[in-house]
Amino acid sequence: MTVAKKGEGEKMDATNVPVPNAIHLLRTAVQTNMQLSQMADQKANMLIGASMVIFTLCVAQLRSGALVWPVAVLAVGVFLAATCAIMAVLPSVSRSRGEVGAGDNLLFFGIFTSLSEAEFSDRMMALVLDDDALCRAMLRDMYQNGQVLQRRKYRWLGHAYRLFLTGVVASFIALVVDLGLGWR
Numbered sequence: 001m002t003v004a005k006k007g008e009g010e011k012m013d014a015t016n017v018p019v020p021n022a023i024h025l026l027r028t029a030v031q032t033n034m035q036l037s038q039m040a041d042q043k044a045n046m047l048i049g050a051s052m053v054i055f056t057l058c059v060a061q062l063r064s065g066a067l068v069w070p071v072a073v074l075a076v077g078v079f080l081a082a083t084c085a086i087m088a089v090l091p092s093v094s095r096s097r098g099e100v101g102a103g104d105n106l107l108f109f110g111i112f113t114s115l116s117e118a119e120f121s122d123r124m125m126a127l128v129l130d131d132d133a134l135c136r137a138m139l140r141d142m143y144q145n146g147q148v149l150q151r152r153k154y155r156w157l158g159h160a161y162r163l164f165l166t167g168v169v170a171s172f173i174a175l176v177v178d179l180g181l182g183w184r
Helices: 022-064 068-089 117-128 131-181
Strands: none
Touching (some): 022 131, 117 131
């Protein structure tokens, strides 16, 4: 039931093929990463919506001239939070590099769309006929998706929530100071 360890770049043979449950492990891990990505998108979208509603209310309140400092602080905080949340869900679009190399992730649409349909089909057929290459492609795709989650989505989302909280707390402090000192 165990799999023999291989060196980097070493091909699989009959003695070191993945166990039958390996595909279930990969599928579960990929599904988990996709769910985490969807959750991050949903959280960012909720924060964008809430921040923009609060920002709109703040702008209206600022026009009335009441509680200017607390409302202005809150407006800045929620605006910055919304900006970071937008960065979390903003797609990264880059131009095709043209040549798709052997080490590129053929499962990612940003890579395979630079190929013709025939070349894409040929490469995918070669991939699915080679168990080692197929497992490596799935692992590469899972790793790269995890990198996007960790380095981009959750990082920006964390900044967004911290800015939102900072804006709310700073606004409360400004309100206490404003009311306590009688600035109006």
